[in-house]
Amino acid sequence: MTELLWEIGCEELPATFVAPTLAQIEQLFQDKFTAARLWDKDADDAALRVLGTPRRLVLHAHGLAARQPDETLVVKGPAQNIAFTAEGEPSKAAIGFANKNGVQVGELTVVDGYVQATVKRAGQSAAEIAAELLPKIARELTFPKAMRWGSGKLRFARPIRWILALLDNEVVPFSIEHVATGRKTRGHRFLSPDEVEVPTIDDYFNLMRDKFVLLDPEERRQMIVEQATSLAKREADGDVQINPALLDENVFLTEYPTAVLGSFSTEFLQLPTPVLITAMRKHQRYFPVFAADGSLLPRFVAVRNGGGEYLDTVRAGYEQVLVARFNDAKFFFDLDTTTPLSAKIDGTKNIVFQEKLGTVYEKSLRLSPILRDGGLLTELGAGEAQNVLRAAELSKADLASEMVKELPALQGIVGRDYAGRDGEPETVAAAIAEHYMPKGAGEALPETVAGRLLAIADRVDTLTGYSGIGIFPTGTSDPYALRRAGSGLVALLGVDRSLPALATLFDAAWNAYHTQGIALTETREQAYAYFLTLIGQRLNASLEEKGVRYDVRDAVLAAPITHVFDTQARAVTLGAQADSAGVREAAAALLRIGNILRFAAKEGVEIPATDADPTLFEQDVEGQLWSAYLDTREKYATAADAGDWERALALLGALRPAVDAFFESVMVMGDDTARRANRLAMLSRVRETYNEYAEFDKLVAG
Known part of the structure; x- marks a missing residue:
């Protein structure tokens, strides 16, 4: 079988670009070479690897066909x-x-x-096909930001400088933007910068290692973790904190990583620990080191893209740059702490939340009425409620601080620290930090009740406001991160059944905007429809992550979404029993009812929105169905109020015999218009109760 090696050498790629680009290369190769009948990923000898560093993107495939079959x-x-x-x-x-x-x-x-x-x-040779497909793959790669260079038209992340392409050790001839393929590559930019010829594919991997290039990101990752952990323990008696995102960044900033342990003056430990950690991570990409008791040590681990030479000089450079960052942070901290956090509230009047929705100051003022009128404080004592309202008042104040202006990632964290220094209750301080949680899908929720309630109010305000001015995420476009806000709200509301209904929360926010005189351009009904659509989409994503199958999600989310907790509970319950006899009974009953109601609507027959009139029943089975329905509706309401969705589901399934008996004996669409309307009204009421749980006819038979 045939072996292919392809390397695109380029100027240093941004660290966050490398892994997604490698994934694209792998997928495009699979798609194109499979379609060309040269590649079968399930073949016994098929092996595919994509490897990469900031300077090179590499694909190595073994097991290609030598030529296409005729x-x-x-x-x-x-x-x-x-x-x-x-x-x-x-x-x-x-x-x-x-x-x-x-x-x-x-x-x-x-x-x-x-x-x-x-x-x-006749089939073409693998060499002919590769010469055609590899440049196509390169041209189809997409990047968050791309550029053109020279006189070429290709948009790529960074200029391409060389292309190595070997098929069974022979050069595959093609060019991309005037860069022709060959059998030459380059080593590490500083440790081995000269061109080197690659005689065979096997030689390539040994040559790269000899030239200080570790192609495999996982090898670099392991090297960084082992070196950093060992250095911190051996030389500082500490534990290095490995942030996964920061580790990824260092992996794709280096071709040959070497960890370096540095230090800084203990005087900087007077600054809030999150400030120091953020300055290390965000600006310098350093890993902090902690003592056994969890306190921050005046040490850090940096990762050099190079070997072990001149480490003292390298270390001194790292330390010098970090000290400059810390001095800036100390200046901002000293300036901020000359006044209490509450004094910074006025500064939020100059920060725009959204041009049509007012300032951050106005947003913070809306949080208190949302908390009160939205029913979020009803379970709290007077003191607890007052703490939540105080946290709402201070929640955005740190956005006007010099520290957050310099380090935006510290919003909330700085507020918590400053509030604590001002003597605010710990509950208030914690809620200020926690109201930004969760910061992303699957991330931690607030630990305190106050933080959770404030986080809910903040997201309800955001989503209500944007819905009210008709801004809604579409396709891949979501410039205001409304999907993230919606996912956060779903996560927050999904852990506590006692929280208020969505409509109650929305109306509290809607009224808060109008009380401030902020003109929301959509009607309340249209805005709430936007709001519910987004919540439904994020619920769908959340349920998918929980393993709820697609037809169950479709069925449950077609029912009215009033409470996130109950909607999730119904979906999980129905998902667990989707193929059970009870659910099949419910689905079959609803199918018969739905068919006749759809037929009536198609024929233009009006279906009354009232209850059935027992005096118009003509046969016993009509009264039996109505009695069974009334009994079921009462018991269903009791089960739903208690959140007993298994019981509610069983009740709906138990109604099927009465439905079947009705259809076997009664001509629903008879000539007597009054009796026909009465029967349709009864069936419509029965369907409404089913549809409160889910639209069962959307379920796919297992």
């Missing part, structure tokens, strides 16, 4: 009456079709009134 194609051509005259003579259309497909006119056949050509095509 194939026989049947090509459909023009209609018979167009291809041949009445006398059977070929027309220009037939001659052209035959020539195009490389066959004689006499070899054409007619099937079902159309001319066909049987074409035998």
